[in-house]
Amino acid sequence: MLVHDLPTPALVIDGDVLDANLATMAAVRPGAALRPHVKAHKCTALARRQADVGHHTFTCATPREALGMAAAGLGTDLLVANEVVDARRLEALAALDGDVMVTVAIDSTATLDAAARAGLRHCVVDVDVGLPRCGCAPGEAGRLADAARARGLAVRGVMGYEGHLMMVADRAERRERVEAAMALLRAAHDDVGGDVVSAGGTGTFDLHDHTGITELQAGSYALMDTAYGTLGLPFGPALSVVGTVIAVKSGYAVADVGLKALGMDHGNPSIPGAEVWFCSDEHITFSNAAGAGAGALSVGGRVHVLPAHVDPTMALHEIAWVVRGEEVVERWTIDLRGWG
Ligand SMILES: Cc1ncc(COP(=O)(O)O)c(C=O)c1O
Numbered sequence: 001m002l003v004h005d006l007p008t009p010a011l012v013i014d015g016d017v018l019d020a021n022l023a024t025m026a027a028v029r030p031g032a033a034l035r036p037h038v039k040a041h042k043c044t045a046l047a048r049r050q051a052d053v054g055h056h057t058f059t060c061a062t063p064r065e066a067l068g069m070a071a072a073g074l075g076t077d078l079l080v081a082n083e084v085v086d087a088r089r090l091e092a093l094a095a096l097d098g099d100v101m102v103t104v105a106i107d108s109t110a111t112l113d114a115a116a117r118a119g120l121r122h123c124v125v126d127v128d129v130g131l132p133r134c135g136c137a138p139g140e141a142g143r144l145a146d147a148a149r150a151r152g153l154a155v156r157g158v159m160g161y162e163g164h165l166m167m168v169a170d171r172a173e174r175r176e177r178v179e180a181a182m183a184l185l186r187a188a189h190d191d192v193g194g195d196v197v198s199a200g201g202t203g204t205f206d207l208h209d210h211t212g213i214t215e216l217q218a219g220s221y222a223l224m225d226t227a228y229g230t231l232g233l234p235f236g237p238a239l240s241v242v243g244t245v246i247a248v249k250s251g252y253a254v255a256d257v258g259l260k261a262l263g264m265d266h267g268n269p270s271i272p273g274a275e276v277w278f279c280s281d282e283h284i285t286f287s288n289a290a291g292a293g294a295g296a297l298s299v300g301g302r303v304h305v306l307p308a309h310v311d312p313t314m315a316l317h318e319i320a321w322v323v324r325g326e327e328v329v330e331r332w333t334i335d336l337r338g339w340g
Helices: 015-028 044-052 063-071 087-096 109-118 138-150 171-192 310-315
Strands: 010-014 057-060 077-080 101-106 122-126 154-160 196-199 239-249 252-255 275-280 283-287 302-305 319-324 327-333
Touching: 010 015, 015 044, 015 319, 044 063, 044 327, 057 063, 063 077, 063 087, 087 101, 087 109, 101 109, 109 138, 122 138, 138 154, 138 171, 154 171, 171 196, 239 310
Parallel strands: 010 319, 057 077, 077 101, 101 122, 122 154, 154 196
Antiparallel strands: 010 239, 239 252, 239 302, 252 283, 275 283, 319 327
16 A cells, blocks of 8 residues: 555655664663653554564553553553553552552552552652652652652652753753753652663653663654654654645635644644645645645645654544555554553
8 A cells, every 4th residue: 555545634654764762762762771762652553663673661641551561561660751640540550460560659648548548559759849740849759758668669760851851952052951950850750769760751761871860751752743843852752643635725625634634732733835824624735735745736646744743643633644654554543542
């Protein structure tokens, strides 16, 4: 099958670009120095590619992701880097914790209590390093670790996600602020103990040489998006949503890739060679179609729409098609979607 034969909108992964991205990251952070975040792609077939290049520990955002990874045989060491209080889901994770090592993040006595009651055996203390989301104050981490040990959990260490710094445009400023954030995490780690200091993402992947982290939680690097594309990182755009042109008018054209096929929270997607005007539910309207390839000039032609945010884009699709050139070589299920 060729790209042109796919029913659209079609989520397409350029296999060559994906391979290059995985190799580039594995060279900088080999093996367990990277704990790839599966939230970015929600696809065990892609996680298997990450395992093929040497990463056997994974980060998950939801119990559903961890359960799916374990079911796919990719559960050597899974970190749910997120707070979970749902007893039923925590019990399902605890039931795995044996052959599969499952570690959950805790940042309060309530999240510790939920994990302990469900029978979880491993945790990390999640520390607030400046992103106003989850994480305890660095000065509280030690007490929480003591409380977790008193409840019978093994405390593996700390995590602290510096998500507020991923898109800091100036690299020197980004580095400086990452180092300050990680000083908070190190101080917490001194009080907590354990072997794990987990942090980072695609935007800070190469700024952790002196921060003391033991593993990086990057996810977007594998497929990339146009927001991360602005930072000049050494990862190429592997992901696009292929659309069919359904209308060509004077000065603009319309394809069938709308906001129901695209994560839009980072802004409009891009069409190389064209200017995207706007998206509506099932449509993308774009001008200057001459640069977007011959297909964009005629009804029935094809365009590649590059998403601004990879994670929510992946979560909107059931299938990803892997292509090499114009040939479709694999069909991957986005099998970690939903919440279960
Ligand atoms: C806890 C956590 N770690 C790491 C990441 C890094 O992901 P990315 O590589 O996509 O920046 C994220 C993304 O939101 C996250 O929530």
